Amino acid sequence: MKPAEFQEAADGYRAASDMASAAKDTVENQISAGIRNQLKGEAAGAALRELKELGKDFHYAQTECALAGTALNGFAYDMAAAKRKLEAALEDARVAGCTVGADGSVTFPAGGEEVDGKVPEGGTVSASASSTDATANAIEQQAIHQHPNPNFGKAIGFANRIGDALKEAADADAKWAPKLRALKADDDLVVSGRDWTDVKSDTDGVVKGADAYARSLPKPPKDGDPELVAHWWADLTDEQKAAYVSLHPDSIGAMDGLPATVRDEANRVVLAESRAGYQDKLDAWTGKEPDRYAPYISPVTGREVKGARIETEEWKEWNRKKEALEGRIRGMDAIQSRFDRTGTDGLPEAYLLGFDPEGKGHDGKVVIANGNPDTADHTGIYVPGTGTLLPDIQKDMGRGEILWHETNRYAQGQKVSTITWFDYDAPLQAKPFEKGGGLFPEAMSDEWAAKGGPGLSHFLDGNLEAHRMASGNTHLGHTTLMGHSYGTTLIGDAAKSRVWPEGALPVDDVIAVGSPGMQAKRAADLGIPQGHMWAEQGGGNDAAVRIGGKYLAGLGDDWTIPTDPEFGANIMESDAGDHGAFWDEGSTSLRNQALVMAGQYDKVTLE
Known part of the structure; x- marks a missing residue:
């Protein structure tokens, strides 16, 4: 006690x-x-x-x-809690003139009206926990009412309270002892x-x-x-x-x-x-592998074709689940691999700001920073697009690392943090009939961005508040939000999800890379200040993404996307040969992104 x-x-x-x-x-x-x-x-x-x-x-x-x-x-x-109850019972017993023994028994003094010329004698009752049995309680109450000494009833009450406190302590000991032993x-x-x-x-x-x-x-x-x-x-x-x-x-x-x-x-x-x-889970599932092949039965003759075998549907289903488990493990190992690369070519420590192996829509969730964003002078937040999944997160984490190295080069000794933010159910397909999809791929719909936008908005508010607390509200740093492909659509919906009195997204600059549309006709409609909206476009299949988003999917408002002059963005020079080449090392597209993230606006080259 x-x-x-x-x-x-x-x-x-x-x-x-x-x-x-x-x-x-x-x-x-x-x-x-x-x-x-x-x-x-x-x-x-x-x-x-x-x-x-x-x-x-x-x-x-x-x-x-x-x-x-x-x-x-x-x-x-x-x-x-048990001790407080015990001490309260002991104090009340003392005030009532009772004495509590080392074993919890309560001795009560003589008291009450005289019987045959004598004051009823005192006595001692043993400590015992209150009974939950109605019959036992009734008998106890009857004894109290029949006893000539009123102190007897008081002593019973004190003894029960003492017994209850001791039982509560014993129960706590019994509950916690095995839990503490389990920590060995x-x-x-x-x-x-x-x-x-x-x-x-x-x-x-x-x-x-x-x-x-x-x-x-x-x-x-x-x-x-x-x-x-x-x-x-x-x-x-x-x-x-x-x-x-x-x-x-x-x-x-x-x-x-x-x-x-x-x-x-x-x-x-x-x-x-x-x-x-x-x-x-994988080890257990691997041990349940069914037969992979079965004899082939001709649909014409209905007979087994000698020497011909086909994969069974049971095995295919088993293998799909096995590959799904392996994919999630691969994604988790990629995160650990990033931890293990800290220091390579000056790469700073990593901060895992969000993780869930399932995430929204069973795609997984990974939010990881290179360098501490709470103390950074420049923070760049990268939002990936269509097809992003935990099993393949290495690619998008890698882009965050490339951005850190390039931005750090132009930051003039100031602290840099880059964040890969993947915390939404990304559309799976960008092309018809791709990855099991139908004629209309998921990326043609704004549904995924509309659902994920508020989460990004909330994260950005959290990023600001964490930085505010770390700096004592004296230096909030410079924050750039960048989206790739469908990630730019999500940024647009994040901006549109904000209501009074939230104001605009708490960022200084926004970069749209290979954007199919941001659900707005002008950057100003998203609360982005003039001169702080940036965009890049590439060759090859990047044109298909932009044109498809503009004219087929309608992800831009009034058929307008960020690389259109009327949107109001600074169109940066880009030498990206295709939709995924914006982060090629040594490229103009990467250099311009980094210059914006480092706040070196005057060095950015525009079309």
């Missing part, structure tokens, strides 16, 4: 978690990054492999120690997928047990308003912040307005747990 001791232990585990976090960051973002940036060869490669495993150890220790601290705080909270790690230095599966199980157990403790924490704003979220987080204590991250990493990682460091910490846990979980 000493909750303070467990709170002190929780503080110790939280401190250990913080130390492991700092060690992980040092290993991954300083030591390993330094080796990648300066050293080559077998020795460097071997060192990096060992350091990667060490970083995994620290990450696992960070997560489990934080969870242990939260579990101990949950236990202490339950024990504190394997006795090795290899962090495997099984370990992260165990972390997920541990977390679920602690969440269930810490229900009362969690309810005591200050609640986040119900509507998720980024400004309110930012201030809510700033007002939490270190213990409360640690509790939220350890209990609900998925929710915290997805919360716009929180610091990039916090979202990254939470989402890396979600990534590790998801990677382990999907590997378990």
Whole structure:
């Protein structure tokens, strides 16, 4: 019944978690990054492999120690509630003139009206929890009414309250003891997928047990308003912040307005747990492979054709699910690969600002930054277009890295962050009958952009608030929002989704690359200031995308797209040979994008 001791232990585990976090960051973002940036060869490669495993150890220790601290705080909270009840019962018994023994028994004094010339004697009752049995309670009440000493009834009440408090404490002990024992790690230095599966199980157990403790924490704003979220987080204590991250990493990682460091910490846990979980699913599914081939039955004769075999429908369905699982794992490994490239050619640390293996429409969700956007002087946010999926996210993350390198070249020593934002259900097909589609591909409809636009708008508000909190509202930096192909349509819908008093999108510049239309006739209709709307066009199939969006899909308003003079954009020079070549290294198109992101407007070359 000493909750303070467990709170002190929780503080110790939280401190250990913080130390492991700092060690992980040092290993991954300083030591390993330094080796990648300066050293080559077998020795460097071997060192990096060992350091990667060490970083995994620290990450696992960070997560489990934080969870242990939260579990101990949950236990202490339950024990504190029981202790308060016990202390209240003891104090009330003392005031009533009763004495409580070490075993919880209550001795009451003589009292009441004289019987046969004597005041009814005092006595002692044993501590026992209140009964839930109606008959037993009735018998107890009858005994109290029949007893000549009124202090007897009081003592019974005190004894029951003491018994209830002790039972509550015993129940808390019984509930938390196995959960705390479950946090014991394997006795090795290899962090495997099984370990992260165990972390997920541990977390679920602690969440269930810490229900009362969690309810005591200050609640986040119900509507998720980024400004309110930012201030809510700033007002939490270190213990409360640690509790939220350890209990609900998925929710915290997805919360716009929180610091990039916090979202990254939470989402890396979600990534590790998801990677382990999907590997378990794949292993289990692989073991269920049905026969791939069956004899071919002629539709003419109805007889088996000797030597001819065909793939079974059962196997095809099994293989489709297997490939889907493999694809999601491939996407998750691509994210980890980005973490592992920190330091290569000066590439800064990565921040995973959003992750969900399923996401909206089962496409997945990846929001990843190169460099910390909260402290950057220049932030570029790239929105990909049609066909974007978690399994193939490497391409779009790669474009974010290319943009960082190029923008950093022109930033004159200022800090740069580039973000790949993929948090919408992107259309799957851009051509008729492509990828299982019909005559009218999904990219011809604004439906996907209309649904995804508000999410992008919300993220941008969160990006602004996180930067505002980090800078003390003294330097909000320069932000550029860039979309490619259908991503530009989504940007248009994001701008149109804003209502009073939100105002325009909280960005300084907008770049539309290979745009089929932004659901507006003029940049001004989207709240984009004159001179701060930019556009690029390419050759080859890029013309088909722009013309198709303009005349067939109607993604521009009144058949107007950003590269039309009447839209009001600065049309930048571009040497992109096709729809996907805007980020070719050394290209004019890439250079102009970077100059806008670095705020070097006077150096941008226009058509």
